[in-house]
Amino acid sequence: MAEVALRKTQDAAARPRHWRVVASDWASDQTAFKNVSWGKAMMWIFLLSDTFVFSIFLLSYMTVRMSTTQTWPNPSQVFALHIGGQDIPLILIAIMTFVLITSSGTMAMAVNYGYRRDRKKTAVLMLVTAALGATFVGMQAFEWTKLIMEGVRPWGNPWGAPQFGSSFFMITGFHGTHVTFGVIFLLIIARKVWRGDFDTGRAGFFTSRRGRYEIVEIMGLYWHFVDLVWVFIFAFFYLW
């Protein structure tokens, strides 16, 4: 990075000042973000767009929560599990959150081993991440089933505002879909890592392009994003 920067700004006398430096760095030759690959840049921009999607989902949920005339069900009671003779509020969500955050940790380790060219450890850690993600989705399915058994539907529920069920199924469903896609891509990439595609330069089935270990990191960006979104859903839907 430093070398690139030096090369670009060798003409120090003509170097612009202050915020203009930022503008001219961005506008510099060939690439706006130095040493950032196409795939990584694309993932970041996609995540920015996806951030807007989730933000608007959450804002819409807050709006209908204000506009509805009926009382909002108490999430602590709705999402409580009856364990050992007493209701423990949010216990399932707590475990789900723990699982998902843990998967972020294993993902980060996979990225690390990927850059060390440690095929086996990378693949195994990605599989562990995928397993944790699948566990999360499984627990979400359990939670959905439980609520549906108790009579919660997108169009109504026994405790109050029908928007509760609508928002719940829509937002957790959309997030769960993201996790599911993440699991699928984790499995695909783990297989490629395991097989050594990125060492042998095997061409991709669809794109006929050679992949690189960096794809593990790009996958990681997506996975951490999905985890981060969950934190906001947890805060705004379950804790509020």
Add this chain to the structure above:
Amino acid sequence: MGDVLIGRGDAIPPAEVVDVELYHPHSWITKYVFSQDAKVIALQYSLTALAIGLVALVLSWLMRLQLGFPGVFSFIDPSQYLQYITMHGMIMVIYLLTALFLGGFGNYLIPLMVGARDMVFPYVNMLSYWVYLLAVLVLVASFFVPGGPTGAGWTLYPPQAILPGTPGHEWGIILMLVSLIIFIIGFTMGGLNYVVTVLQARTRGMTLMRMPLTVWGIFTATVLALLAFPALFVACVMMLFDRVLGTSFFIPALVSMGEQLKYGGGSPILFQHLFWFFGHPEVYIVALPAFGIVSDLIATHARRNIFGYRMMVWAIVAIGALSFVVWAHHMYVSGMNPWFGFFFATTTLVIAVPTAIKVYNWVLTLWRGDIHLTVPMLFALAFIVTFVNGGLTGLFLGNVVVDVPLSDTMFVVAHFHMVMGVAPILVIFGAIYHWYPKITGRMWNEALAKFHFWITFLGAYAIFFPMHYLGLLGMPRRYHDIGQTSFIPESAHTLNAFISIVALIVGVAQMVFLFNMFWSLRHGRKADGNPWRATTLEWQTPETPPGHGNWGKELPVVYRWAYDYNVPGADQDFIPQNQPPTPRPA
């Protein structure tokens, strides 16, 4: 212009990005159908967009027949009229203009203009087109389902969009929402490609501030689209649930036909906010590529460097940023807090500043230029006039107190057709005429092209100027038949008939355009690689039309900005961007 040499005559910088290997097609199908070449994808996008655009054109004829001669065409009943309006608007804005500017021109011009071999991810780019085609097919399918397409107006406001009483509430609205969702998914795949190609895949010497304004316009519009479409996406998902699952995101408690509906507690205003959070940037998603393209047309055909390039770039970026904070000026009559109206009126009028900078700069580029009245230039000039017209009526509608009486009248119809209908379409025509020789290697028939221009330009004014007047009289929009109303004089009906006749003539003139495009494909005069003697990279390709990979063996190297026209002391009146500087005498 000081910014001519790289590092003041130093050696050209080394390549930062490795030249990736391209996908090489093995068969006719992978070359022309499931093609990963941005140029082929661009043509697929353009032809699909023009085809669906023709449907919207025919719908506008039907609307004009009804408005001009109410009662004569008995097959157009009120429901159908509303369906025509809705589909005309949605097709024109999303499936024609957005797809053509970004999917069509974006795909063709971005890699060529920044000196790339292709988009960064050609496979995803290909998927983008096929998903777009699916969206179009779902949209077209809605014409054939029971109840027909939705007639909710292109804004699809709930609750009426999904409730009985609105045509197409059975299937039409579902297909419309599904089609929009598919479109957004497809667009995102393409849009990510355009943005990353501009940011990370430029050739050596192509700094951002040397890019032609066309690329700037398309790039900024794509960024807007990537941030604005999410709002429409979420709104469509929620309305789909309201319609299919019976949720109440947007529907308040309602009594319909004496019966209490099952809905309750939703917020219809929420939809309007989401829709216009997308809808206003959408105006600039269409306008910014037009701004960019028209800048290049004017510079090339007036043989002058664009006036104030740097300001032009900042104006594009500023307009893009401001477009996200003006959306509620579409909702002055929706029942908002007046303070919001005040805020949004202010931000709306602020947009006039960067926009005026652009208009002044276009005019100053023309000032004492060597103006060649070629067909692309005629369209560019027509755009400036039309855009100023539409912009000025925007000042009326941007102010709350003036907007309230004008809202929902033909004045609004006239305004937005001038500013985001006619103006961008004039640029599209100009751009097609401008780049046609590069795309096909042939020139079009000049007489037919000029005929097409004058009919379209004068016709557009004959259609939309009188509409301002009708709007001031109070003639409402979206009415199937205004009947005998005391405040609308008989002369207004005559004017309506006049507009309809002109609209039909202009519509038929577009067939001349289509004929010209297809006829010239075979019979046009052969064009050389750079018929307009333009500076930008796409005219410097080794082959015309550009081959697979665009550049042959060596990528071009850029030494100067895109507007070196009539440089004092130069041999020719233009210097291509990739022409090395002559060594200075020691």
